[in-house]
Amino acid sequence: MLDWDDMRVFLGVARARSLSGAAPSLRMDPATVGRRIARLEEALGAALFLKSPQGYALTDLGARLQSRAEEAEEAMRLALEEGQGASQGLTGQVRIGAPDGCANFLLPQVVARIQARNPGLEIQILALPRVVNLSRREADIAITVSPPDAGRLTVQKIADYRLHLAQRRDAPAVATLSDLKGRPVVGYIQDMIFDRALDYLGELGLGTVQLASNSVPVQLMLLRQGGVGVVHDFALPFAPELTRILTSEVSLTRAFYLVRHDADRRSERMSRLAAAIIRELREEVARLEAHVNLTEVGSGDEP
Secondary structure, eight states: OOOHHHHHHHHHHHHHSSHHHHHHHHTSOHHHHHHHHHHHHHHHTSOSEEEETTEEEEOHHHHHHHHHHHHHHHHHHHHHHHHHOTTSOOOEEEEEEEEHHHHHHTHHHHHHHHHHHOTTEEEEEEEESSOOOTTTTSOSEEEESSOOOSSSEEEEEEEEEEEEEEEETTSOOOSSGGGGTTSOEEEOOGGGOOSGGGOHHHHHTOOOOSEEOSOHHHHHHHHHTTOEEEEEGGGGGGOTTEEEEOTTTOOEEEEEEEEEEGGGGGOHHHHHHHHHHHHHHHHHHHHHHHHHHHHHHHHTOOO
16 A cells, blocks of 8 residues: 555655755655655556656656646645634645746735734745746746646736836936937846746837846846836835836836636635735735835826
């Protein structure tokens, strides 16, 4: 008979695709993980992984076992939630993956409020300048800037957010886009734009980016050094020396989406948590954007 703890180790390696990648979440060293996988394969009398320098790839049997093991994992999780009772606060560990702009400027306030109401909840923020891979269990919940069109996923729109051109308040005044000629433009590294919705400068026709990064916080710091570029309105309260420019000519709107595994729709815990994240993110975007508008009106800057 298979031991569930062996299945837990197997799932960890199947998702991480390496012993070293699985070891931290399993709280084991890679050598121990390797011995556990070898023991499981010996018990089954068949290989579950094809080992190579690139990592551990599932065999056909391994892929079938992963599907069954994940079904059992989900059933156990739902049973535990029912045992805890719906009246209790949210508990357990959850990892939220998000683009680094959202992860840096929105999620810290949001998850702090949620955790304060649910002291038994442990929340991790995975900040990545790319799309989070839910199928590999990099996270339990993902925030994206475009809704995924593949996979067994539940997608909910969170909120629209706005972006404008910005520069230092003490930079030369700008009346038209042509006034930006000769100024260093800040933006994404072109071949590292992971979502078409993030190709702001291409949409504006601003051409070459002289100061580039795949990280939104780094781009914000570059703007603080004197560059000009597109910035999230909700990030501006964290850089008070910056101000929006040409708002009547350049105004972009994007959206955030909450994405989770389709099976989580049956989980009251995950549904309650998703609803709380959506509600709090909407409020935080609105609060920060309103702060920017009030600040600029109060300082006499272009609204």
